[in-house]
Amino acid sequence: MKIIRFTKGFVPAIVVSGVIILIGIVSFIKDGFNFGVDFRAGLIQEVQFAPPAFSLAYTGYNNATISMTRAQIDIVVSGVNVENTTHTFPFAEYSTVGSLATALSSIDGIAVDTGAASAVSTANLIQSAHGSPKLSAVPYVVHYLPPGSPVIPIDEVRAALSPLGTVTVQVLGNDEERRFMVRMEDKEGETVPTEAVVAALETAFGDDSVAVTRSDYVGSRFSKQLQNQAGILLFATLILILVYAAIRFKIEYAVGAVAAIAHDALVMVTFICLSNMEFNTTTIAALLTILGYSINDTIVIFDRIRETRRIYPDSPFEDVLNRSISETLGRTVITTVTTMLAVLSLFIFTTGSMKDFALALLVGMVSGVYSTIFIASSFVYFWRRKPRRSALRAN
Numbered sequence: 060m061k062i063i064r065f066t067k068g069f070v071p072a073i074v075v076s077g078v079i080i081l082i083g084i085v086s087f088i089k090d091g092f093n094f095g096v097d098f099r100a101g102l103i104q105e106v107q108f109a110p111p112a113f114s115l116a117y118t119g120y121n122n123a124t125i126s127m128t129r130a131q132i133d134i135v136v137s138g139v140n141v142e143n144t145t146h147t148f149p150f151a152e153y154s155t156v157g158s159l160a161t162a163l164s165s166i167d168g169i170a171v172d173t174g175a176a177s178a179v180s181t182a183n184l185i186q187s188a189h190g191s192p193k194l195s196a197v198p199y200v201v202h203y204l205p206p207g208s209p210v211i212p213i214d215e216v217r218a219a220l221s222p223l224g225t226v227t228v229q230v231l232g233n234d235e236e237r238r239f240m241v242r243m244e245d246k247e248g249e250t251v252p253t254e255a256v257v258a259a260l261e262t263a264f265g266d267d268s269v270a271v272t273r274s275d276y277v278g279s280r281f282s283k284q285l286q287n288q289a290g291i292l293l294f295a296t297l298i299l300i301l302v303y304a305a306i307r308f309k310i311e312y313a314v315g316a317v318a319a320i321a322h323d324a325l326v327m328v329t330f331i332c333l334s335n336m337e338f339n340t341t342t343i344a345a346l347l348t349i350l351g352y353s354i355n356d357t358i359v360i361f362d363r364i365r366e367t368r369r370i371y372p373d374s375p376f377e378d379v380l381n382r383s384i385s386e387t388l389g390r391t392v393i394t395t396v397t398t399m400l401a402v403l404s405l406f407i408f409t410t411g412s413m414k415d416f417a418l419a420l421l422v423g424m425v426s427g428v429y430s431t432i433f434i435a436s437s438f439v440y441f442w443r444r445k446p447r448r449s450a451l452r453a454n
Contacts, residue, residue: 072433083329119168219263315438349423
């Protein structure tokens with residue numbers, strides 16, 4: 060087996076890593092992270108441009124609520140001295156808007172105003188999180204997406220929301236689905252009104268033309284708490300890995316392992332800042348996954364170094380190190396490439412935060428292999444050379 064002299068690349072690798080990390084630190088100080096809604100106080104809404112299929116109004120004496128899934132609509136009627144009655148309307152049975160509207164009208168006190176053609180399939184109905192599920196005299200609108208609906212450019216959506224201030228808009232899914240994610244940060248001392256986004260979009264695109272499929276609000280106190288917890292989590296990970304490696308190996312191996320995963324974390328910071336990737340809980344999950352992958356690879360090489368040292372006790376440590384890394388290189392490459400193929404499929408066939416998660420893993424796995432060979436191993440190498448230099452100086 061050919062032994063590669065990896066030790067010759069230790070110093071250049073450290074210089075390259077230092078430059079990359081320095082760029083990341085400068086970028087972080089200058090621009091910071093692009094925090095997602097998890098770490099940033101404000102409103103996040105997923106909206107879909109879809110005209111009204113029909114609206115429901117209830118004028119009865121009892122209470123009526125509506126719930127909708129992809130498979131059916133349920134109307135629950137309740138009140139004083141009245142047993143709860145659930146009316147279920149499966150879309151498989153009521154396959155058109157016309158038949159569904161007729162069935163809904165059979166409930167006492169329910170009035171249905173149909174906006175779509177009677178022949179429209181109920182499979183095109185959209186579940187909305189907008190409005191109260193409690194029915195009243197104020198119409199509750201159910202939306203649908205007509206097949207072949209024209210694409211709405213994202214620039215038009217941004218223009219419609221520009222009066223609200225700084226708003227981030229992102230396309231979700233295919234353009235034909237006309238789905239967007241809208242983020243609004245809280246202004247100082249002000250809370251974003253949850254109806255502001257819908258009102259602005261309906262002003263530009265027409266009344267009842269927007270279905271809200273998701274709506275979340277994160278308070279400033281909670282977002283700050285999440286940021287602090289994320290930092291504590293990453294710091295605790297480094298400490299636990301240091302303790303584990305110190306117990307299993309010698310202290311120089313433990314510090315080398317921590318230096319390697321700290322290097323991976325800083326490289327990921329550089330990548331996140333330069334790519335302007337959203338920093339959210341998914342990014343934290345990717346970081347922890349990368350650190351776990353990196354330390355696993357590092358432990359494998361450290362184990363081989365210890366075994367090789369026992370087999371060749373009289374060999375210089377530099378030769379032991381090069382032999383150990385060379386022997387495990389094939390295993391490292393095969394494992395990494397196999398894992399990257401699975402992650403690559405996630406990157407190609409997914410969208411949104413899952414796509415960012417896969418991209419972060421791809422970058423992190425490359426960094427993990429690199430840091431194991433050139434950071435963790437080089438730290439142990441230079442640590443071991445220090446006593447020898449001291450002895451030479453003494454003589």
